[in-house]
Amino acid sequence: MNFFIKLSKIDRRFIYLFIALVVVLPLIFKPKFPVVVSKPVQDVYDYIEKLPEGSNVLISIDYDAASMPEQQPFLEALLRQLFKNKLKPILIVQWQLGAPLGTMGLEKIAKEMGAVYGVDYINLGYRPGYVAQMVGIGKEIRDYFKVDYRNIPLDSFPMMKNVHNYNDIALLVGLEAGSTYLAWIEYAGGRFKQKIALALNAVSAPDAYYFYQSGQIVGLVGGMKGAAEYEVLVDKPDLAVAGMASQSYSHLVIILFIVLGNIAYFIEKGMKNKEGGK
Amino acid sequence: MGTTIGIWIAAGLTLFIYSFLYKDNPFYKFAEHLYVGITAGYWIIYTWAYVIQPMLLDPMIKNKQFILIIPAFFGIIMLTRWFPQISWLSRWSIAFTVGMGAGLGVTGAIQGFILPQVQATLVPLTGFNFETFNNFLIVFGVLTTLIYFYFSKEQKGVLRWGSKIGITFIMVAFGASFGYTVMARISLLIGRIYFLLSDWLKVLR
Numbered sequence: 001m002n003f004f005i006k007l008s009k010i011d012r013r014f015i016y017l018f019i020a021l022v023v024v025l026p027l028i029f030k031p032k033f034p035v036v037v038s039k040p041v042q043d044v045y046d047y048i049e050k051l052p053e054g055s056n057v058l059i060s061i062d063y064d065a066a067s068m069p070e071q072q073p074f075l076e077a078l079l080r081q082l083f084k085n086k087l088k089p090i091l092i093v094q095w096q097l098g099a100p101l102g103t104m105g106l107e108k109i110a111k112e113m114g115a116v117y118g119v120d121y122i123n124l125g126y127r128p129g130y131v132a133q134m135v136g137i138g139k140e141i142r143d144y145f146k147v148d149y150r151n152i153p154l155d156s157f158p159m160m161k162n163v164h165n166y167n168d169i170a171l172l173v174g175l176e177a178g179s180t181y182l183a184w185i186e187y188a189g190g191r192f193k194q195k196i197a198l199a200l201n202a203v204s205a206p207d208a209y210y211f212y213q214s215g216q217i218v219g220l221v222g223g224m225k226g227a228a229e230y231e232v233l234v235d236k237p238d239l240a241v242a243g244m245a246s247q248s249y250s251h252l253v254i255i256l257f258i259v260l261g262n263i264a265y266f267i268e269k270g271m272k273n274k275e276g277g278k
Numbered sequence: 279m280g281t282t283i284g285i286w287i288a289a290g291l292t293l294f295i296y297s298f299l300y301k302d303n304p305f306y307k308f309a310e311h312l313y314v315g316i317t318a319g320y321w322i323i324y325t326w327a328y329v330i331q332p333m334l335l336d337p338m339i340k341n342k343q344f345i346l347i348i349p350a351f352f353g354i355i356m357l358t359r360w361f362p363q364i365s366w367l368s369r370w371s372i373a374f375t376v377g378m379g380a381g382l383g384v385t386g387a388i389q390g391f392i393l394p395q396v397q398a399t400l401v402p403l404t405g406f407n408f409e410t411f412n413n414f415l416i417v418f419g420v421l422t423t424l425i426y427f428y429f430s431k432e433q434k435g436v437l438r439w440g441s442k443i444g445i446t447f448i449m450v451a452f453g454a455s456f457g458y459t460v461m462a463r464i465s466l467l468i469g470r471i472y473f474l475l476s477d478w479l480k481v482l483r
Binding site: 013016019020023024027028066067068069070096097099125126127128131132135147151183185186187189190191201202203205206207210213214215216222223224225239242243246247250251254 | 299300317321324325328333378390391397416451454455459460461464465469470472475482
């Protein structure tokens with residue numbers, strides 16, 4: 001009894017320390033941890049696998065540094081798949097602070113896969129006013145992106161010659177940290193019937209499952225777990241897979257603390273009731 | 279050399295921020311203020327370099343697109359909110375934004391959310407398998423949740439029970455949402471610790 005009462009009054013810093021340990025130790029000792037691929041993630045992968053060679057895939061960077069551990073591993077895994085299948089990523093940015101992250105990921109994987117800028121991929125950078133932009137791309141992408149992120153005219157790039165609007169884009173992949181994905185679904189999906197796949201931060205992922213159920217998105221990659229699944233699918237385990245053991249052990253510790261905390265609460269409540277009865 | 283200095287700065291600032299977990303201290307405050315300042319500076323530079331210059335100044339000066347004076351004017355009068363005597367001018371810009379937003383929002387919501395979601399709720403309830411059970415849960419969950427938000431009549435009898443079941447579905451959704459939130463926060467911690475162990479301390483290979 002006393003143990004539980006003491007536990008309910010434990011200094012929160014011990015809990016932080018405990019969580020830090022269960023995150024650090026698995027990263028160092030690397031226990032084998034199976035990553036089972038879920039259907040929403042498999043659906044994104046399969047959809048891309050079926051795209052014909054040369055198809056354009058619009059990637060929207062709608063996250064910033066605060067979401068980097070969740071989104072960057074997926075971006076890199078996705079780009080590996082796209083370049084391997086000779087698909088052409090077109091990168092755009094809706095979150096200003098995400099621009100360097102998108103560029104960093106794109107340049108890293110393009111170099112690794114031997115892709116040529118302007119021929120195999122392009123980076124159009126950031127433009128303000130995402131709703132107007134999403135609607136505008138339905139008519140002509142050049143109305144919003146006349147130049148790429150280095151101010152070079154779009155028409156000077158071979159891969160952009162025949163890209164004008166959503167009709168020329170096989171899939172839109174949104175990497176989302178906030179609610180920008182709602183506008184993609186609303187305008188690009190609802191109005192222009194653009195096929196959309198989403199990679200969401202784990203915080204936002206539950207809110208997007210009903211779009212998956214309704215068929216408004218082809219698939220859903222949720223948080224670092226989703227990214228780990230994608231790394232497994234592209235057969236290139238990286239940061240997300242490395243973090244899965246830490247993730248699972250941390251969850252177990254949190255569950256344990258929730259259970260112990262509740263037991264302590266009910267014991268304390270019972271004791272108070274008894275004292276009150278006396 | 280540049281990368282190494284960058285890694286040390288990033289590692290130091292990470293530790294400064296995490297020091298808050300022990301207790302509030304000047305190192306944490308320094309890192310916090312630095313972050314806010316750098317973010318604001320980055321926004322200003324980015325807005326100038328990627329918005330004002332290429333989308334307003336260059337087209338006006340180089341391509342003589344003087345029509346852009348109109349949006350520029352509406353943008354500038356938004357700043358009149360700082361001056362109480364003429365702050366009413368900013369309402370013109372706000373009116374334009376609200377009008378455009380409402381117009382886009384109404385059609386977008388109908389096309390993008392309401393119709394597809396209603397359609398996705400009209401699912402077959404025949405047969406005796408797991409899919410039918412799932413479909414039943416969807417329909418039942420939607421109806422009871424809607425009953426919970428029906429406030430035009432006192433919730434008695436069927437409405438009361440519907441409402442109670444509805445709130446249960448809502449709580450399950452909150453639970454899932456909270457679980458995912460925990461997962462997200464732990465992922466961020468993993469990302470930072472991975473950085474400290476691999477890039478900074480070189481413990482991970």
